[in-house]
Amino acid sequence: MIEVQHLTKQYGAFTAVEDVSFTVERGEILGFLGPNGAGKTTTMRMVTGYMPPSRGRAIVAGYDIFEQPIEAKKRIGYLPETPPLYPDMTVRDYLTFVAKIRGVPRAERRSRVDTMMARTHVADMAGRHCGKLSKGYRQRVGLAQALLHDPDVLVLDEPTAGLDPKQIIETRQLIRELAGNHSVILSTHILPEVSQTCQRVVIINHGHVVAVDTPANLTARLRGSETIYVLVDGGGADVASALTAVPGVTSVAVTGTDAGALACEVASHTGHDVRRDLAAAIVGAGWGLLEMRPMRMSLEDIFLHLTTEDSAEQPQIPEEHAVHG
Amino acid sequence: MGNVIAIAQKELKGYFASPIAYVVIGFFALMFGYFYYALLVFFQQQSMQAGGFGGPEALDVNQQLIRPVFLNASVIVLFVLPMVTMRTYAEEKRSGTIELLLTAPLTDVQIILGKFFGAMALYAAMLAVTVVHVAVLFLFGNPEWRPVVTGYLGLLLMGGCFVATGLLISSLTKNQIVAGMVTFAVFLMLWVINWVASFQGPTAQAVLNYLSVTEHLDDFTRGILDTKHLVYYLSFITFGLYLTVRAVDTERWKG
Numbered sequence: 341m342i343e344v345q346h347l348t349k350q351y352g353a354f355t356a357v358e359d360v361s362f363t364v365e366r367g368e369i370l371g372f373l374g375p376n377g378a379g380k381t382t383t384m385r386m387v388t389g390y391m392p393p394s395r396g397r398a399i400v401a402g403y404d405i406f407e408q409p410i411e412a413k414k415r416i417g418y419l420p421e422t423p424p425l426y427p428d429m430t431v432r433d434y435l436t437f438v439a440k441i442r443g444v445p446r447a448e449r450r451s452r453v454d455t456m457m458a459r460t461h462v463a464d465m466a467g468r469h470c471g472k473l474s475k476g477y478r479q480r481v482g483l484a485q486a487l488l489h490d491p492d493v494l495v496l497d498e499p500t501a502g503l504d505p506k507q508i509i510e511t512r513q514l515i516r517e518l519a520g521n522h523s524v525i526l527s528t529h530i531l532p533e534v535s536q537t538c539q540r541v542v543i544i545n546h547g548h549v550v551a552v553d554t555p556a557n558l559t560a561r562l563r564g565s566e567t568i569y570v571l572v573d574g575g576g577a578d579v580a581s582a583l584t585a586v587p588g589v590t591s592v593a594v595t596g597t598d599a600g601a602l603a604c605e606v607a608s609h610t611g612h613d614v615r616r617d618l619a620a621a622i623v624g625a626g627w628g629l630l631e632m633r634p635m636r637m638s639l640e641d642i643f644l645h646l647t648t649e650d651s652a653e654q655p656q657i658p659e660e661h662a663v664h665g
Numbered sequence: 666m667g668n669v670i671a672i673a674q675k676e677l678k679g680y681f682a683s684p685i686a687y688v689v690i691g692f693f694a695l696m697f698g699y700f701y702y703a704l705l706v707f708f709q710q711q712s713m714q715a716g717g718f719g720g721p722e723a724l725d726v727n728q729q730l731i732r733p734v735f736l737n738a739s740v741i742v743l744f745v746l747p748m749v750t751m752r753t754y755a756e757e758k759r760s761g762t763i764e765l766l767l768t769a770p771l772t773d774v775q776i777i778l779g780k781f782f783g784a785m786a787l788y789a790a791m792l793a794v795t796v797v798h799v800a801v802l803f804l805f806g807n808p809e810w811r812p813v814v815t816g817y818l819g820l821l822l823m824g825g826c827f828v829a830t831g832l833l834i835s836s837l838t839k840n841q842i843v844a845g846m847v848t849f850a851v852f853l854m855l856w857v858i859n860w861v862a863s864f865q866g867p868t869a870q871a872v873l874n875y876l877s878v879t880e881h882l883d884d885f886t887r888g889i890l891d892t893k894h895l896v897y898y899l900s901f902i903t904f905g906l907y908l909t910v911r912a913v914d915t916e917r918w919k920g
Contacts, residue, residue, distance in 0.1 A: 385764075424761050437675050
């Protein structure tokens, strides 16, 4: 549905986005993740035809956005970072205007505007001027605007920014519902949003794609090794050496004490479940096993890992999960 | 075409939803009314004096009153139109709504024509106010109607040149005040550019006279419909709009 190939955008000597490639299938939600200034908005602006790329191309619903902009744009709904509202227009007038320029047939305009206002929960503000809306309403009118013409492709730049928690949940729910027959690109810097809404994630930093994968795979692949947290009571200094002796364990780090019990992080090879042996070793030695849980790398850790300046700390991404293209 | 109308309607509604339309039309009506009154009493006095020598003598209302009224109106237009055009692009760029227009299935030409006709519709509404003043003259006097029609046509075309120039300048900046000020300066220059003409050589004189936007208006107010002026105004408008298309496209590439 969306095919982005080697997109590059240069402003003079500054390269905002370099060689970004990804694809989005029909019905898929792609999360676009990156710190502020990473090139998310620039990429989205190129995909939606707001600005032409310096190099590379974007194909939306089978039409090259640069070669056949009108056909491609008919199939895109776009919510920019700032909802593009006219402050002097009422919500209904505004949506009717957008329906007109997006080519919704005259006979359907009214009903589509009504439907979208209901779906995005802005119907109670239909007669209010856009300039007088709260941030949450502005954001949702912006979303309604992007959905009016029932586009194949939805490009949403931080759609939940400025919403309260209830509205965030409703909006995410709406986006998930839409994914059925639309393809969605959703940019965000809110990490839980990605794991809750998106099937695949593109992480971008300094204009480069650093990872493309499902949230679950990213978590698994980037861990490299499994780490298990154990809390052992009554072992004293012997615990560390006893745990190191368990087959499969690569290292043991004592991270502190908790009411006399010793807290350890036990690292082991991936795919080698050492929990059973660890438990046996601890209990066998007559100590108390108070707590044991796997330490998963959260998306947050991965994100920080991938986007921090120190590239030496960047985990190597297996080739098949790196960018295709 | 439907898209052009949609944008033009949006522009026009935008003028009337904000105070702009009312301030602009109000200011224009006030100034026009004042000039009209001043010229009318002057005309009245002149015809009294003319009547004093050997019987009543009717002066030419068209030449002595309507023509100066139209020429004065063109000066007010010069002040008012920058306020209409300064926001057209600058405001869309500042508020980000330009992203909506540029990512909608519209061509640049459609957007620019829509904005042009939107501003022209407001300008026409402004001129429509003055029909009342002219109607009074028809009620109590006996003017020729043809020079009145050509006069209005001339004002519309001259305004078209100003609107096209204003659009171009507004498309080059994000700042409304800058757009308004530069537009005003350019309009003023286009108005007075031939004042120095008589001190130049014959070629420069002809060029400067030809460039002056108001110079071409004069024949219209006399009731003369000359193709050379029509060509001047229409090519001016087309060129202005063409440059705006190029400017918007360039802006797009710069990002």
